Amino acid sequence: MKSFPKPLSTKEETDYLRRCKEGDKEARDKLIEHNLRLVAHIVKKYNMIDKETDDLISIGTIGLIKAIDTFDDEKGIRLATYASRCIDNELLMMLRSGKRLAKEVYLYDPIGSDREGNEINLLDIIEEAEIDIVESIVLEDDIKKLYHIIGKVLTDREREIICLRYGLSNRKEVTQREIAGMLGISRSYVSRIEKKALKKLRECFEG
Known part of the structure; x- marks a missing residue:
């Protein structure tokens, strides 16, 4: 997790999403880069004997990119909420094609720390109502x-x-x-x- 950039603040995310919607490639790249931590968290819950973690992250990142490209902020949900579903779906499609089962992604598992060193889990960024x-x-x-x-x-x-x-x-x-x-x-x-x-x-x- 330490190799991935920290999540964007709400203000930064809103700004990058606006710019991305206007066709700003740099903003799109930033959104992808700063959400790779979420990809890595979801990936580590999949038990794949014949797949390297890097391969799974690549597949999950495809889901992340799809999420960023199709995200509609007018739906009233956060990008992380929508992206988690898209990432999971991309991995599940791969699993179905390989006839393998996935482990459940637990909302209370840690995905990193905040600036004060407090542990952050998926539930902290995805509210129940949003799910x-x-x-x-x-x-x-x-x-x-x-x-x-x-x-x-x-x-x-x-x-x-x-x-x-x-x-x-x-x-x-x-x-x-x-x-x-x-x-x-x-x-x-x-x-x-x-x-x-x-x-x-x-x-x-x-x-």
Whole structure:
């Protein structure tokens, strides 16, 4: 951790974010540099036998860069909150492709010290309310992705059954038996179509 620059102050971060949004490459580089400590903290929680720490930091840094390039301060969250999710997602994508499991990132683990030498943990820079906002943003993105996949990979009948079964597109959730009556088919047939459709969605979503 000592090899990484300390986090920026709120004022410095706000200034660099403004300049970065205006196309200032130097400001963008500063934001990346001063958030590498966060990358290193998240990386050390991953148990990867076949990956060097430097490789993991490189992968995590890709997530950090994506966060800086897509960060919207109008969402009401801090960069560190949003970046932690993007870094984690980048590492998880790598893990999924390698079929390996990640250790949990603990909010109370130390990531450095402040000017007075007091220990700082991730929770100090990511407030609980902000985590909820990030989860909402991620959920919103996942829902958009799911709707896109539903329209792309399912047949008309599969799409209709999934939308009815799970109350999508502002519909009320209904049972398989109710769907069977509406469509004039057996409940077991509805069940088979539902399972097939869910398998398609899962494979496409995770792929």
